[in-house]
Amino acid sequence: ERLPVMITPRWVRTECQPIAVRDVLHYLINALETESTAGRVIDIGGPDILDYAALMRKMASALDLPRRLIIPVPVLTPKLSSLWIHLVTPIDSGIARPLAEGLRNRVVCRNDLARRLMPHNCMSVDQAIKAALVRVGAQTIETSWSDAGVMPGDPDWAGGTVYEDKRSTSAKATPEQCWKAIVSLGGSRGYFASNWLWRLRGRLDRLIGGPGLRRGRRSATALGVGDALDFWRVTDVQPGERLELTAEMRLPGGATLTFTVESTGTSSATVTQTARFKPRGLLGLMYWYAVAPLHHIVFAGMLRGLARAAVAAHAARNPASSTTA
Known part of the structure; x- marks a missing residue:
């Protein structure tokens, strides 16, 4: 995703036989239940044999990325490869090195025992990649990338890099009043601070084919899952507790x-207000770092504005109470 041009070890021409995780699970389960597998070494693999360069190109195509230029060179050692991988991806060099070294070895089934003893139609490389991306896409919405925590045994880089801007503030107002302020965001009311920046972002979005801010919102006081909110979509609502918007x-x-x-x-x-961004390609990384300074203006101001609105609502109902946030 990150590099349109890749200088790679010559081992990217090594052949492999990728297999989908669900097919691996099928064979593992059936190996326990099939007596004839006992004591045997059984190679498993998918139906496609291709080199790593072709595999990377298939992945780029599935991600709708432009065709990647892959330039194998004979002088790139596994150590240099691992340092380069660490530089441009979230993978630690200590993990990247054995991965790079593994490219030297041809990983293709040497027997067809799996097919004969445990008949099964394995997914093609294209099908496996598509299934994996569907799961990643679903997880992006359902768990907001990191809210669900890390699965046992997963390395911390398994889900890819997700950049986060997280801010919290205290308000002398009831949770209900804070919630009302949150669900009033957007539309004609705006975003409580730096509205001119939000309008500018909306105009830029429309210029490049996005919805901009023209959609507004369905209701001025309520939000439900699936509602459009300017250039956001409501993807989770837990009334009084949690609101998630997906860009x-x-x-x-x-x-x-x-x-x-x-x-x-x-x-x-x-x-607590949390903005998360999962970059797509090198342009995604550049975008995040370019707009990060504006977050201190836009997101900090929005959170303060939310708190002030909640405090003002509380003060209006309880004139004798303190109105500081």
């Missing part, structure tokens, strides 16, 4: 904006 603006990656409310007393609450 539908034109971006070199995927983005979500999440708000949570936690009660800290009878008339106080903590509001």
